[in-house]
Amino acid sequence: MGATIRRITILGCYNAMATTLFGPMDIFNQAGRLWNRLGKLPQTPFFDVVIASVDGKPIRCLNNVLVQPHCSIDAVDSTDLIIIASTTYIDKILETGPGLVPWIRRQYARGAHVASVCTGVFLLAETGLLDGRSATLHWGFADMFRKRYPRVNVNVDRMFIDQGRLYCAAGANAGMDLSLYLVEKFCGRQTAIQCAKTMILDMGRERQTPYGAFLLTRSHGDPVVTSVQEWMEAHHTETIDYDRLAKKHRISRRSLERRFKQATGLTPLGYLQQLRVDSAKRLLEDGRYTVAEIVDLVGYADISFFRKIFVKLTGLQPRAYQQRFGGYADAGSGNA
Structure with missing residues (x-):
């Protein structure tokens, strides 16, 4: 009997960084495939991955590239994991996609895991699911996030955070770290190691502190x-x-x-x-x-x-x- 194939929905919104769409997608797609292919073994995929947008229309990414999603969120009846790619302009995203927050909450209530990459945590925080919990994101957006979501405990030291069925990754490459972690969580340590080796990725990066820069605060008005x-x-x-x-x-x-x-x-x-x-x-x-x-x-x-x-x-x-x-x-x- 084959391994259970889990369904993953990568949610792309306006101005997403393309890496935060395709990085996680490639890692999950290659789990059980690339290692086996290189070893001349039968391929045993573990995940079925789709990219979804709010309406099924192309996603205009930060680099001005249009990404054609597989479907709209309404076409996703159920999923095991939602990964929210980076979302730079949260107010515009909420205005043009009023169904996003209810859809995420509905999927979570049905048992889905929900993860965010980089500034995708803004959309995750809009659901209220992070209230009273810990979250991380790119260090450059931490102050903005704290002001908008004071009920969320921000920890910018972490590369990614696991809050049960809720996850946050600090930046674009941290989304790769989180993806490897989730491969391990769903499929075991050996499969995650195989993914890391075949895609030449480091495992075990836990802190983003070395990558931060001291941002001089000038907007306080004193x-x-x-x-x-x-x-x-x-x-x-x-x-x-x-x-x-x-x-x-x-x-x-x-x-x-x-x-x-x-x-x-x-x-x-x-x-x-x-x-x-x-x-x-x-x-x-x-x-x-x-x-x-x-x-x-x-x-x-x-x-x-x-x-x-x-x-x-x-x-x-x-x-x-x-x-x-x-x-x-x-x-x-x-x-x-």
């Missing part, structure tokens, strides 16, 4: 905090006296710390650490400096303390970060 930010950014490699900094801006240190935290979500010290680590990341990516040199260049005196802060904010040791992001100078040389 001119004093903005002025302090600008001064700190220009002087972040120096020793900062916060009492003098507050006096320079004609407020007390206590008021400075309160207003700064309220406006940016960070204390002045936390902001300084982010600035210094961000500078260190760029120097490590440059590749011309040792870690000891970088510690001094960004304003730290203790290399052990620097490493502790760096790991806290990036999830990697400085040398490991440099090895991952330090460039491709030797990639084509053929030297071991």
Whole structure:
């Protein structure tokens, strides 16, 4: 008797990133196929995958390519798993597809698993299914998401999150990580390993922290905090006296710390650490400096303390970060 073939519906909406449609689709389609084909064994597919749009019409992707779906959502009576591809303009999507949220909720109530990739979590959050639960998404959209969905617990450290029958992946490539994880969940570890090997994909990536960048918040509307930010950014490699900094801006240190935290979500010290680590990341990516040199260049005196802060904010040791992001100078040389 053959393996149970599960039905997967990849939901594409306006301005989806094409990778978030086709990446998961290829992984699920190849499960039980490519490994067996290469080993000259009978192919045993595990999934039946379709792409659906709200009305069955082509999906205009972020790269301006039109993707013809297999069907509309109304043609999908039942499915085992829905994967929501990235959705950049959530208000437009809701306006042009008022049936999307009820359809997702209906499928979930019938027992379907629902996953989102990158900003697809905006549409998943609109269903209310994530209220009181944890979710992740691309680090660049986290603040926007938090403001719109305050009942969802955002954890941008995670590459993907499993909440039972609800899943979120951080970014486009994290959708591949989540797809491998779901292959393992539905079909077992060995099948997932076979998928990873045949498609040359890493398994076990759990954190997106090393890929993040420090986004300087300027939209908070507090001119004093903005002025302090600008001064700190220009002087972040120096020793900062916060009492003098507050006096320079004609407020007390206590008021400075309160207003700064309220406006940016960070204390002045936390902001300084982010600035210094961000500078260190760029120097490590440059590749011309040792870690000891970088510690001094960004304003730290203790290399052990620097490493502790760096790991806290990036999830990697400085040398490991440099090895991952330090460039491709030797990639084509053929030297071991």
